[in-house]
Amino acid sequence: MTEADAIRLAQAGDAAAFEFLYRLHGRRVYALCLRMVGNPSDAEDLMQEAFLQLFRKIGTFRGESAFSTWLHRMTVNVVLMRLRKKTLPVASLEETTEPDEETGGPRKDVGAPDLLLTGAVDRVNLERSIEKLPPGYRTVFVLHDVQGYEHNEIADIMGCSVGNSKSQLHKARTRLRDLLQEEVRQQARNDRQVAKTSTGQSD
Amino acid sequence: MQCSELELVFEQEGLAPLSAEARQHLSQCSACKHFVEDVTTIVAVAHELPAEIEPPEHVWVSIREQLVLEGTVREFSKGKQAASWWQTFGELFRNRVLATATLAAVLVVAGLSLSRTPPETPSEIQNDPYSSTVSLLSAQEHDLANMQLASTSAVDTSLRQNLQQVNDFIADCERHAKEEPSDELTREYLTNAYQQKAALLSAMMDRGGSLN
Numbered sequence: 001m002t003e004a005d006a007i008r009l010a011q012a013g014d015a016a017a018f019e020f021l022y023r024l025h026g027r028r029v030y031a032l033c034l035r036m037v038g039n040p041s042d043a044e045d046l047m048q049e050a051f052l053q054l055f056r057k058i059g060t061f062r063g064e065s066a067f068s069t070w071l072h073r074m075t076v077n078v079v080l081m082r083l084r085k086k087t088l089p090v091a092s093l094e095e096t097t098e099p100d101e102e103t104g105g106p107r108k109d110v111g112a113p114d115l116l117l118t119g120a121v122d123r124v125n126l127e128r129s130i131e132k133l134p135p136g137y138r139t140v141f142v143l144h145d146v147q148g149y150e151h152n153e154i155a156d157i158m159g160c161s162v163g164n165s166k167s168q169l170h171k172a173r174t175r176l177r178d179l180l181q182e183e184v185r186q187q188a189r190n191d192r193q194v195a196k197t198s199t200g201q202s203d
Numbered sequence: 204m205q206c207s208e209l210e211l212v213f214e215q216e217g218l219a220p221l222s223a224e225a226r227q228h229l230s231q232c233s234a235c236k237h238f239v240e241d242v243t244t245i246v247a248v249a250h251e252l253p254a255e256i257e258p259p260e261h262v263w264v265s266i267r268e269q270l271v272l273e274g275t276v277r278e279f280s281k282g283k284q285a286a287s288w289w290q291t292f293g294e295l296f297r298n299r300v301l302a303t304a305t306l307a308a309v310l311v312v313a314g315l316s317l318s319r320t321p322p323e324t325p326s327e328i329q330n331d332p333y334s335s336t337v338s339l340l341s342a343q344e345h346d347l348a349n350m351q352l353a354s355t356s357a358v359d360t361s362l363r364q365n366l367q368q369v370n371d372f373i374a375d376c377e378r379h380a381k382e383e384p385s386d387e388l389t390r391e392y393l394t395n396a397y398q399q400k401a402a403l404l405s406a407m408m409d410r411g412g413s414l415n
């Protein structure tokens with residue numbers, strides 16, 4: 001069975017076609033939900049909600065966009081809706097660069113002195129930092145840099161312009177860099193503390 | 204070109220390909236060069252994260268039940284379900300239910316012991332609460348290797364790739380857990396990764412058939 005066959009059969013209420021579509025896309029949708037909410041139980045709920053919505057509305061699918069884009073759009077909407085309910089206020093898609101906490105002026109990311117992350121970043125601290133991103137940034141970063149979607153697809157999924165998707169991605173990467181640098185600094189502080197303690201030079 | 208102009212280029216065009224003017228600025232500005240190196244590193248690590256994760260089987264069971272209840276679909280074929288139920292009952296119990304239930308119990312015990320008493324002394328750290336989980340998963344992986352899925356179907360290939368990615372992630376988590384034994388988030392990632400591995404192995408075993 002091909003995806004197109006399955007969609008046609010599912011539109012006629014064929015149970016096996018629903019299962020085929022679930023098996024085909026479920027793992028990608030679950031990965032997205034899990035990264036967006038950070039806990040398996042919520043991710044399972046959201047995935048279930050997204051697929052139920054999809055199956056209820058499958059009769060209206062006309063193929064203007066790819067089926068996976070349509071499914072991801074539904075999933076992102078379900079997830080963002082849940083996050084909005086959970087934590088208000090939530091960062092919108094139009095998030096702009098936030099002011100620097102210390103100076104109140106615009107945060108300057110490019111061109112500022114910093115420490116290099118090369119060799120200090122792995123999957124664990126990246127996953128941890130992704131969880132700290134505002135939902136809008138997180139969605140674009142996960143869709144583009146983890147799941148491999150192009151900006152035109154992300155724009156379609158998120159209902160924004162291609163330019164906005166590019167801008168959000170740049171800001172997400174910049175914010176991740178800040179978060180990872182802070183994590184590396186914290187690790188260095190911990191290491192120094194441990195070294196001090198082990199040599200008996202406690203504060 | 205100034206740093207602020209280069210930032211606009213990054214925002215509108217991403218990292219590559221950069222114009223000659225942008226490349227010239229990078230060769231003269233170490234801060235911008237570091238920015239590009241850092242973001243390149245972040246993107247490279249992001250590409251290593253699994254884009255697909257196996258959801259627990261009960262999610263589909265719930266969706267299916269709800270669809271039938273709502274009348275969105277005709278009832279799922281009873282004949283087919285009954286046949287596969289009787290045919291695969293033995294292997295399901297051996298390969299999936301028993302293994303998953305045992306693993307779940309071990310993970311719960313490990314999780315509880317970790318959440319109650321974060322390891323603080325070296326002797327406690329050495330007493331690895333995940334050891335039984337790791338042994339169980341290794342045994343399953345070993346069995347799976349013996350069964351070896353000869354199939355080159357897209358689903359099997361994808362499952363094998365996912366397993367490799369989860370194994371890599373587990374290795375990262377274990378290293379972090381050794382470096383910072385009291386880091387609860389790393390332990391949570393590790394528990395989730397073991398659960399994902401269990402679900403993957405279970406799905407692969409189901410596809411591979413009985414171990415007889």
